[in-house]
Amino acid sequence: MNIKKLIMTYISAKAQTFILPLAGICCFLLLWSLTASSIDTSLGKFPGPSAVATQVGNLITEHNAERVKKDAFYLRQDQRNQTRMAKDPSYQPKERTYTGKETFIDQIFTSLITVLSGFLLAAVIAIPLGIAIGLSPTLNSAINPIIQIFKPVSPLAWLPLVTMVVSSVYVSVDPMFAKSFITSLITVTLCSLWPMVINTSFGVISMNQDWVNVSQVLSLPKLVHIQKIVLPASIPAIFTGMRMSLGIAWMVLIAAEMLAQNPGLGKFVWDEFQNGSSQSLSRIMTAVLAIGLIGYLLDRSMLQLQKMLSWDKSSAQL
Amino acid sequence: MSIILDISKVDMVFPTPKGDFTALQGVDLQIKKGEFISLIGHSGCGKSTVLNIVACLHKATKGGVLLHNKEVTEPGPERAVVFQNHSLLPWLTAYQNIELAVKQVFKNKMSKAEMKEWIEHNLRLVHMDHARDKRPDEISGGMKQRIGIARALSMKPEILLMDEPFGALDALTRAHMQDSLMEIQQKLNNTVIMITHDVDEAVLLSDRIVMMTNGPAATIGEILDVNLPHPRNRLALAEDMEYNRLRSAVLTFLYEKQRKVEVIPPPEASKPDETEQVKSSVA
Ligand SMILES: Nc1ncnc2c1ncn2[C@@H]1O[C@H](COP(=O)(O)OP(=O)(O)OP(=O)(O)O)[C@@H](O)[C@H]1O
Ligand SMILES: [Mg+2]
Numbered sequence A: 001m002n003i004k005k006l007i008m009t010y011i012s013a014k015a016q017t018f019i020l021p022l023a024g025i026c027c028f029l030l031l032w033s034l035t036a037s038s039i040d041t042s043l044g045k046f047p048g049p050s051a052v053a054t055q056v057g058n059l060i061t062e063h064n065a066e067r068v069k070k071d072a073f074y075l076r077q078d079q080r081n082q083t084r085m086a087k088d089p090s091y092q093p094k095e096r097t098y099t100g101k102e103t104f105i106d107q108i109f110t111s112l113i114t115v116l117s118g119f120l121l122a123a124v125i126a127i128p129l130g131i132a133i134g135l136s137p138t139l140n141s142a143i144n145p146i147i148q149i150f151k152p153v154s155p156l157a158w159l160p161l162v163t164m165v166v167s168s169v170y171v172s173v174d175p176m177f178a179k180s181f182i183t184s185l186i187t188v189t190l191c192s193l194w195p196m197v198i199n200t201s202f203g204v205i206s207m208n209q210d211w212v213n214v215s216q217v218l219s220l221p222k223l224v225h226i227q228k229i230v231l232p233a234s235i236p237a238i239f240t241g242m243r244m245s246l247g248i249a250w251m252v253l254i255a256a257e258m259l260a261q262n263p264g265l266g267k268f269v270w271d272e273f274q275n276g277s278s279q280s281l282s283r284i285m286t287a288v289l290a291i292g293l294i295g296y297l298l299d300r301s302m303l304q305l306q307k308m309l310s311w312d313k314s315s316a317q318l
Numbered sequence B: 001m002s003i004i005l006d007i008s009k010v011d012m013v014f015p016t017p018k019g020d021f022t023a024l025q026g027v028d029l030q031i032k033k034g035e036f037i038s039l040i041g042h043s044g045c046g047k048s049t050v051l052n053i054v055a056c057l058h059k060a061t062k063g064g065v066l067l068h069n070k071e072v073t074e075p076g077p078e079r080a081v082v083f084q085n086h087s088l089l090p091w092l093t094a095y096q097n098i099e100l101a102v103k104q105v106f107k108n109k110m111s112k113a114e115m116k117e118w119i120e121h122n123l124r125l126v127h128m129d130h131a132r133d134k135r136p137d138e139i140s141g142g143m144k145q146r147i148g149i150a151r152a153l154s155m156k157p158e159i160l161l162m163d164e165p166f167g168a169l170d171a172l173t174r175a176h177m178q179d180s181l182m183e184i185q186q187k188l189n190n191t192v193i194m195i196t197h198d199v200d201e202a203v204l205l206s207d208r209i210v211m212m213t214n215g216p217a218a219t220i221g222e223i224l225d226v227n228l229p230h231p232r233n234r235l236a237l238a239e240d241m242e243y244n245r246l247r248s249a250v251l252t253f254l255y256e257k258q259r260k261v262e263v264i265p266p267p268e269a270s271k272p273d274e275t276e277q278v279k280s281s282v283a
Helices: A002-037 A051-087 A104-135 A137-150 A156-171 A179-205 A208-218 A224-258 A265-275 A280-309 B046-057 B094-105 B112-125 B141-154 B171-188 B199-205 B243-258 B271-282
Strands: B003-016 B019-032 B036-040 B062-067 B078-084 B159-163 B192-196 B208-212 B220-225
Touching: A002 A051, A051 A104, A051 A280, A104 A137, A104 A179, A104 A224, A104 A265, A104 A280, A137 A179, A156 A179, A156 A224, A179 A224, A208 A224, A208 B078, A224 A265, A224 A280, A265 A280, B003 B046, B019 B046, B019 B062, B019 B192, B019 B220, B036 B046, B036 B199, B046 B078, B046 B159, B046 B192, B078 B141, B094 B112, B094 B141, B112 B141, B141 B159, B141 B171, B171 B199, B192 B199, B199 B243, B208 B243, B220 B243
Parallel strands: B036 B192, B036 B208, B078 B159, B159 B192
Antiparallel strands: B003 B019, B003 B062, B208 B220
C-alpha cells in the first residue's frame, strides 16, 4: 500500500518535471506537422518538423563547407606569400581577409555578440542611473517624465535616426567596429535601458528602511553606503530588470537586423525571404526556432547568474 | 556619577495629511554613565520615537539631546542601536555584519588582525561564534537578535539603544537573552536605554524604569528607581518583596493610572467618518 503510494508520488514528481513537458512537445510537433502539410504557399508547402530537421543538417553542412573554403583560402595565401618571400626577401606579404558568405551559424554568433554588447552597455548606463534616481527624489522627479515618454517607444522607431547619426558621426578610416554593428548595438541599448533603470530605481526606493537606519547609525560615507547597502539591497530588483531587458533586447535585435539589413539572424531570415527558393520557408522556420531557443537560453543564463550572485534566492526562481 | 546623556525638553510633531500630530511633549530625562534605563508604556505612546530622537534618526521638533553636554545632530556609532527586528543585512554572514560595523568604526585604530579578533570576541560574547559564517536567513530569530546585539556592542558605544530587543522571541529564549544581557552589562558597564513591553524584564534588568503616559502628546509619567543588588537572579527575585513591590508599581501605572482606552470601532465602519465630516463642516 505504502510502496504503491510512494511509486505514485515518484511518478507524479517525474511527470511534473519530465513527462508532461515531453508530452507537450510531442503534441505540438504532431499538430505542427498536421497543419503544416495542409498549408500551401507560393513557395510550396509550409515546412513541418521533418523539413526543419533536414535544414538543420543542411545549414551545418554549409557552415562546415564554408569553413573548409576559408581555411583553404588562408593556406593558399600563406603559401603564395612564402614563395614570393623566398624569391624576393624585400617583399611585403599581403594579408587579405576572407570575405565569404556568412553562414547561419556565423549569423547566430553575430546576433549573440550584438545583443550582449548592447545589453552590457545598457547595464553600465542604467544601473548607476537607476541608483542615482532611486537615491534622489529630486532627480527622480526630474527624469521620470523623460523615462515615461521614451519607455513606450518601439526601438525600431529609433532605428532610422540611429542609422543616420551613426553614419554621420562614426566616421573613421579604419573603424574598429562595422557601422551596422554600432547601429544594432545602439538600438538594443536604447530598448534595454528603460526596464533596468526603472527596476533598479524601484529596488533602491523600496529598500528596507531598517538597512538605511543601520547605515546611518554606522555613519557610512555615501560611496560606502551605496556599495555596501544600496547595491546589494537592490540586486534582486536589478536582476528582474536585467532579465526583462535581455528578453526585449533579443526580440528587438532580430527585428532591427531585418529592417536595417544588418548582419545577424534577422538578416538571415530576410535574405531567405527575398531568396524565395523552395527551401526558404523551412530555413526561416529553422531560424525562428533557433531564435526562440537562444532567447530561452539567454534567459536561463541570466537566471543562473542571478542564482550565483543574488543573496535573495527566493526571487531567483523561474 | 556624571550625566552622560541629557534628553532635554523634547517635543516631536509629525506632519500628517490630516494635520500635525504631536507624538511627544516635554520629554525630559537625564541619564548617568553606566545606567540601565527601561522605557515602558503602552503601544503607540512614542517610545520608539524617543529612541529614534536619541539616535538622531528623527529630528526633534523642539528641544534636543546632549551627549557629554554637546548637542547631537547626526546618527553615529557612539549611540548604537539594536533594532526591533534585528535589521541584519541579509546578504552578509553574521561575521560580515559585525565586520561592516567594526571596519567603519575602528578604521584607523585597529589592525586587520585586531579587528578579526574583536569581531570574534563579540560573537563569543553573545555565544554565537558557532554561527559565524551563517547568513541571517539560516539562523533563528533569537540568534539573529543576538548578532544584532553583538553588532551594536562591537561599536563600543557610549550609549546602547535597544528597541524591544527581545519582543519577537519566545519566553525561554527571551529569559536566556536577558541573562546574557545582564552578564554583558555587568562586564562592560554600558549605558543602556531599552524599550520593553515586559514588566518583569524591566524590573529585572533596569536601574530605573521610565514609564510613559499615553499619546498623543506623550511624556514621562513616572520614574521608578530599582535598587535591587546585582547580580540579579530571576528565580531568587520571584520571592523578593522589593521586586514584587516594583513590579506591582509598574503594573499599577500601566493598568490603572494610564489605562489604555481601547478604541473599538463601532460595527458601522462609516460612523467615525461622518462625525469627522460634521466637525469639519462646522469648522
Ligand atoms: N513618521 C511618522 N509619521 C506620523 N506619525 C508617526 C510617525 N512615526 C510615529 N508616529 C506616531 O507617533 C506615535 C508614537 O509612535 P512610536 O512608534 O514611537 O510608538 P511606540 O511607543 O514605539 O509603539 P510600539 O510599542 O507599538 O512600538 C504613534 O501614534 C505613531 O502613529
Ligand atoms: Mg516601537
